[in-house]
Amino acid sequence: MKFLQRTVLALTAYLLIFSSCKKNNDEAPAPAKPFVITDNFVAGTLTSRSGTKSTSVFFIQLLEDNKALFINSSSTNLTGTYTLTDTELTFEVTGGNARIARFALDKDKKVSSAYYKALIMEYDATGELLPVKTTNELAGKVFKGDEYKMGDLLFRSALVYNFANTGTSYGSGTDVGTIVNTANTYTLIGGSGFKYQSGSTTELGFVSGKRLTVFRFSGLSYYGKYDQQ
Secondary structure, three states: OHHHHHHHHHHHHHHHHHHHHHHHHHOOOOOOOOOOHHHEEEEEEEEEOOOOOOEEEEEEEEOHHHEEEEEOOOOOOEEEEEEEOOOEEEEEEOOOOOEEEEEEEOOOOOEEEEEEEEOOEEEEEEEEEEEOOOOOOOOOOEEEEEEEEOOOEEEEEEEEEEEOOOOOEEEEEOOHHHOOOOOEEOEEEOOOEEEEEEOOEEEEEEEEOOEEEEEEEEOEEEEEEEEEO
16 A cells, blocks of 8 residues: 555656656747848938038848948949948948948847948938838838928928838828828838938838838938827
8 A cells, every 4th residue: 555655656746747847848938039130221310410410311231242232312322341240230332432330239239339431421320220021011100200401490390101001102291181191102121111212302211119210301301200100
């Protein structure tokens, strides 16, 4: 009888240990996804340090073989190269359009500071590494905020950007009832950024979290940040 009791107790202990180990194995976190720089692109802003302190938007697409594409309000994109270390991403264009951008990276590969210089002119810069997505992160979203002209002069308050649910089009304005979100067709950049060009007007923007950052050039420069509604 005692032998049977000892056997039952031993078997029970074994089952408890086995169950505990299995539970621990089941709850083990999935291994972290390796960081691949080409799965991301840079979206950021540049603010002139002298004269009128206007702010613009730029993108850097990070391609294979350390090639990169710089996109801003110009009709022509610039091809350059990039280098990546554990703590810094550097982008550079040589020649007549020489420029360099440096982005300090923290341990989580988030941009902690940014530096930008074009020819001899330095700018105050910001930057974010945003994941490249196959989906349109702008589609079906509405944003509202204030637009500023040539720096910090308030131009339009409660300006609304309305992106169509399907396709790549949007409309904007301060009268919500008259906005047509199929008025402007844009090029999607990385799933979270856009560029629109028509005549002398160029507009670039990107969404990060629930905030849209937009730069518009139409004779003068305009800039704003807009919260998702």
